Amino acid sequence: MSIIKVEKLTKIYKSHISKPGVLSTIKSIIKPNYVTVKALKEISFSVTKGEMVAYVGPNGAGKTTTSKILSGILYPTSGRVSVMGYIPWKRENNYLSQITFIMGQKTQLWWDIAPMETFLLNKSIYKISESDFEKTLDELTTLLDVKDLVHIPVRKLSLGERMKMELISSLLHKPKVLFLDEPTIGLDLLSQEAIRKFILEYNKSYNATIILTSHYIKDIEIADRIILLYRGEIIFDGNKEEILERFIKKRLVTVTFNTMPEIAKIPYNIISREGQTIEVEIEHKEISKFISFVFKSFDVKDVKNQDMNLEDAIKEGFKNASLY
Amino acid sequence: MRPYIKIIDNIFKESVEYRLNHILSFIVIALPLIIIYFLWNTIFYGKNLVGGYDKPAIVTYYILAILLQDFVYPGVNYEISRDIREGTLSNYLIKPINYMGVQFSIKTGASIPYSIVAIVITLIFVFFMRSTIVFQINIFLLLLFLLSVILAFILAFLISYSFSLLFFWLERTNSIELLLNAVLPLSMGMILPLSFFPHSLEILLDFLPFKYLLNFPIDIYLAHLKIERVIQGMGIQVIWIIIFFILSLWLWKKGTKKYQAYGG
Numbered sequence: 001m002s003i004i005k006v007e008k009l010t011k012i013y014k015s016h017i018s019k020p021g022v023l024s025t026i027k028s029i030i031k032p033n034y035v036t037v038k039a040l041k042e043i044s045f046s047v048t049k050g051e052m053v054a055y056v057g058p059n060g061a062g063k064t065t066t067s068k069i070l071s072g073i074l075y076p077t078s079g080r081v082s083v084m085g086y087i088p089w090k091r092e093n094n095y096l097s098q099i100t101f102i103m104g105q106k107t108q109l110w111w112d113i114a115p116m117e118t119f120l121l122n123k124s125i126y127k128i129s130e131s132d133f134e135k136t137l138d139e140l141t142t143l144l145d146v147k148d149l150v151h152i153p154v155r156k157l158s159l160g161e162r163m164k165m166e167l168i169s170s171l172l173h174k175p176k177v178l179f180l181d182e183p184t185i186g187l188d189l190l191s192q193e194a195i196r197k198f199i200l201e202y203n204k205s206y207n208a209t210i211i212l213t214s215h216y217i218k219d220i221e222i223a224d225r226i227i228l229l230y231r232g233e234i235i236f237d238g239n240k241e242e243i244l245e246r247f248i249k250k251r252l253v254t255v256t257f258n259t260m261p262e263i264a265k266i267p268y269n270i271i272s273r274e275g276q277t278i279e280v281e282i283e284h285k286e287i288s289k290f291i292s293f294v295f296k297s298f299d300v301k302d303v304k305n306q307d308m309n310l311e312d313a314i315k316e317g318f319k320n321a322s323l324y
Numbered sequence: 325m326r327p328y329i330k331i332i333d334n335i336f337k338e339s340v341e342y343r344l345n346h347i348l349s350f351i352v353i354a355l356p357l358i359i360i361y362f363l364w365n366t367i368f369y370g371k372n373l374v375g376g377y378d379k380p381a382i383v384t385y386y387i388l389a390i391l392l393q394d395f396v397y398p399g400v401n402y403e404i405s406r407d408i409r410e411g412t413l414s415n416y417l418i419k420p421i422n423y424m425g426v427q428f429s430i431k432t433g434a435s436i437p438y439s440i441v442a443i444v445i446t447l448i449f450v451f452f453m454r455s456t457i458v459f460q461i462n463i464f465l466l467l468l469f470l471l472s473v474i475l476a477f478i479l480a481f482l483i484s485y486s487f488s489l490l491f492f493w494l495e496r497t498n499s500i501e502l503l504l505n506a507v508l509p510l511s512m513g514m515i516l517p518l519s520f521f522p523h524s525l526e527i528l529l530d531f532l533p534f535k536y537l538l539n540f541p542i543d544i545y546l547a548h549l550k551i552e553r554v555i556q557g558m559g560i561q562v563i564w565i566i567i568f569f570i571l572s573l574w575l576w577k578k579g580t581k582k583y584q585a586y587g588g
């Protein structure tokens with residue numbers, strides 16, 4: 001059952017352009033000058049309950065725009081969206097109580113007072129019971145290892161510590177659908193890992209649906225599914241295996257023989273040869289055929305598939321898209 | 325109600341972090357009081373009545389005007405304009421909470437430390453100037469005064485809130501703001517009691533909301549108004565509150581459609 005349904009979603013931003021000078025200012029009052037940016041062009045996808053989707057794309061692709069529309073902050077220009085049966089931009093309280101939207105580049109915490117005060121405010125906004133609050137808070141602060149910091153004014157926390165508080169404050173009400181927009185941006189490697197683990201853990205234990213945007217490959221790797229967005233269009237939607245297959249056309253296979261055969265008997269593109277070992281570049285779909293061929297024909301000691309690299313696949317995908 | 329009370333609490337806690345500001349605001353309030361006192365002392369030299377006010381009444385008028393101005397001045401709410409322009413409004417939009425309620429709580433919360441300072445100053449002032457101040461001991465009048473101040477506070481909030489929502493459409497509001505800041509102090513009675521103005525202008529101001537923010541409550545305190553006029557005035561306060569309430573709901577509905585959620 002799909003919990004998020006997006007159909008032909010389009011968002012066009014209109015912005016004024018203001019030129020310097022009195023005359024053009026007066027002109028722009030009478031006849032405003034607009035430029036339009038097509039941030040999303042009829043994108044469609046759906047997400048099933050409990051799925052973790054990595055929403056990936058180059059800067060300006062429209063990822064944040066999508067999250068803002070899905071969380072009800074922005075009105076779309078056209079298209080249909082339904083999340084848990086609600087239309088996000090109607091902003092019904094029942095809907096808002098079940099979602100959260102975390103932006104790594106912005107804080108939702110009260111800057112000059114302790115994170116605890118924001119937690120307590122959210123407790124009252126989401127009508128969380130005392131016992132639930134205590135329990136969840138304890139759980140989250142333990143998982144993220146920030147128990148001792150909840151009473152220190154937010155402005156005195158480090159970026160990583162603040163981000164953890166951000167997560168806690170946004171998850172106290174145990175949302176069912178999470179929009180996470182670059183939650184690990186600017187964090188050190190250990191903090192990134194802590195947050196990544198935490199997100200995964202949350203996804204599993206609450207069966208929460210998560211749309212995770214990030215430019216870090218390790219974040220992308222934890223997702224069940226990857227959607228690639230390029231200039232407002234979805235260029236790929238599928239799991240890790242599929243993305244590799246789709247965008248990495250050729251792979252290197254290393255074969256080590258017990259007795260070296262004649263090279264001419266191997267009708268494939270041999271890149272290098274060293275003693276009993278050769279490296280072969282091969283089309284993705286031919287790999288299994290190739291492997292059975294060498295095993296059948298020769299005395300083979302070992303065959304190694306080069307690891308396929310997700311990052312390369314994604315880059316390749318963007319490069320392909322830029323050609324059109 | 326709970327979330328809104330918690331916001332008031334948070335704002336208060338936040339302001340405690342900046343105690344120095346309150347000492348400064350103390351000076352800001354106290355200074356004009358002293359200047360006004362000496363100024364009117366000079367104006368009244370050898371006279372008993374100026375513009376229908378005697379000396380204790382006029383001194384009391386200004387003391388109240390200065391003490392109340394922070395509560396009832398409907399200037400641009402920079403918190404709101406920042407929320408709209410910098411996109412921090414999104415923080416509220418994604419939560420099941422009412423933004424007007426949030427801003428009202430913030431305004432109320434921010435008024436608490438100011439009220440404490442204001443009360444302290446008044447007490448000091450009253451102690452030194454006993455002889456030159458009007459003491460209102462009529463409890464009924466005091467209650468009416470308090471009620472009209474509360475209505476004025478709500479009205480001022482709604483005017484300022486509606487005005488600040490215009491930032492959904494405008495990049496800058498400098499010019500409107502300038503105009504407002506020129507018109508407001510005069511029409512509210514902050515610079516002069518309105519009875520100093522020509523009669524025709526006074527009548528016009530009777531129908532506009534501004535008088536009911538400051539001049540009207542103070543005149544209740546000074547017992548310058550007959551009871552019918554008090555009731556009529558409060559009726560007008562309520563009508564303006566309803567008008568600006570509806571206006572702000574409409575602006576909010578239209579504005580959030582245009583909201584660009586900048587940043588992130």
Ligand SMILES: Nc1ncnc2c1ncn2[C@@H]1O[C@H](COP(=O)(O)OP(=O)(O)OP(=O)(O)O)[C@@H](O)[C@H]1O
Binds near residue numbers: 015057062063585586
């Ligand atoms: N409020 C706005 N007004 C005008 N144009 C906008 C506005 N917000 C975003 N855009 C434009 O829309 C496009 C998509 O922006 P968006 O923020 O969704 O990108 P993104 O995929 O999140 O990028 P990034 O990885 O840099 O965060 C960009 O070209 C951006 O310039």
Ligand SMILES: [Mg+2]
Binds near residue numbers: 063064065181588
């Ligand atoms: Mg973004």
